[in-house]
Amino acid sequence: MINRVSDLLPASVQMTGGNQQASAGDSFAKVLGNALDKTANLEIQSAVMGEQLAAGQGADLHSVMIASEKASLAVQLTVQVRNKAVEAYQEIMRMQM
Secondary structure, X not given: OOOOHHHHXXXXXXXXXXXOOOOOOOOHHHHHHHHHHHHHHHHHHHHHHHHHHHHOOOOOHHHHHHHHHHHHHXXXXXXXXXXXXXXXXXXXXXXXX
16 A cells, blocks of 8 residues: 655654644745744754763653754754755846747
C-alpha cells in the first residue's frame, strides 16, 4: 500500500502543523516563519535531550536519537525549501522582458 508523503511526516515537520491548516489569509512569509520556528524548536528539544542524556538524567538514548533525527530532517527540509526559493528567484531575474 502506498501512503502519501504528508502522512509519513510527523506533524511537527509539516509546514502547516498538526491540527492547523493554512488559511487563504495566511501569507507565505507567515507560513514559512511558522515552519522555521518549528524547526528551531526541534533543534532546541534535541539539544536539551542530548544534554540530559550526557548528564545521566531521565532521557534514554532511543528518544534522544529520534529527536536528533527529527531535527536533522527538519533542517534538511528547510535548506531544500530555501534552495528552491533561491532558484525560483534567480530564474525570475533571468527572464527577459
